[in-house]
Amino acid sequence: MDVLGVDACGKQGWVGIRLTDGAYAGSLVGIRLDSLIERAAGVRVIAVDMPLGLVEKGWRAADLAARALLGVRRGSVFLIAPRPAWQEREYVAAADRCQELTGNRLSRQAWALAPKLFEARACWLADQRLHEVHPELSFRTLAGGVPLTHPKKTWRGQHLRRSLLAGAGIVLPDALGEADRVPADDVLDAAVAAWSAHRIARGTAGRVPEAPEPDAEGRAVEIRF
Template sequence: MTRRVMGVDACKKGWVGIAGDLKGYFGVTIGELVAAAEVDGALAVVGVDIPIGLSSTGPRRADVLARGLVGKRASSVFATPVRAALSAATHAEASAVNLRATGKGVSQQAYALARKILEVDAWAPTAGCAVIEVHPEVCFATMAGRPLTHPKSTWAGAEERRQLLAGAGLQVPADIGVAGQFAAVDDVLDAAAAAWTAGRYAEGRAVAYPEPPEVFGDGPPAAIWA
């Protein structure tokens, strides 16, 4: 029996999910999203485009390795802030905390995702299925066997990614239900790429960066899978 999987990406209004059977789902919280998907069947693996496994003292090897895999798309892989920085009340405070711990501040992009990073950090141990971290650009580069040519925000970039997904057997349909009303095009394509990696993980074919994953304290293993 095929094990059911889902890829998940954050979007402005919450979270979008694409299951391996190409059904689309939406939730304001990731717990709500997964619950909606599991109405149609239990999930064995959820691949999430969000950092999982948070350091307290320095950079994660997963982020460093992922930047090397995506070539000129390296700016899409931000350095995950240390745990204490994610709870800071302001971007300036987060940067100061991270600077003391790692020697570097926090990007606006990373700080903007702090709430969702902590949301997944709290939810994942209760998920009842395997939860893995993915990065869509790493997924797409793995599909293509090379870093991608165009940014995902461009028409050419969207088409490049759609063709790779179709070649991998994931031709996302025009109608993905309510998810299509709330998520941007690149959110949906990223979620589908995450579903591809979740499927590979379920089959024992996914690759971890790093291997073995890092472990910080009593937190979950930190690796980006593809």
């Protein structure tokens, strides 16, 4: 059983880690997500670290629930504005619209996700195999339900995350091939997304919230882990 975990990696586009029966089976890097997915022929589930489902008003219950679970890592979850805010072309207009619909303004950090969010959302709407994940929720689950205390860009944080993955049977080699040029934290996030994809495929993955909200297109707004 093949699955794919994907993380955005700045100007390099997207990095994917493929698993076969839960074990590392290669990496992919591509500027466009749809092209990367096309190259990953035969995968059953694709888990993407990017907001996919959007609500019409208020903050997404998935983000609020994820923050509640993550404790010290809660800041890694951006609050994602309702769909009408993303239809604006400029940040100020989007933030104003978000204020109307949630009572608070959209952060600039969240707005910076817009290009990748639109790209991933288009793939999600076209392909039922795609699911939204958040790496820190997945790593929390790998660590026995305890949020990791060290950030993913620190030496100790990266060592801990790689060790947790290895303990789950995902041994990342020193030479990754295509992903050799990708920052280590993005590789780790893609790998744990793949771990969640494997759990989704097996029917053992968790989700927040327990009762997902509906997206305007009819799909569930949820984060899997």
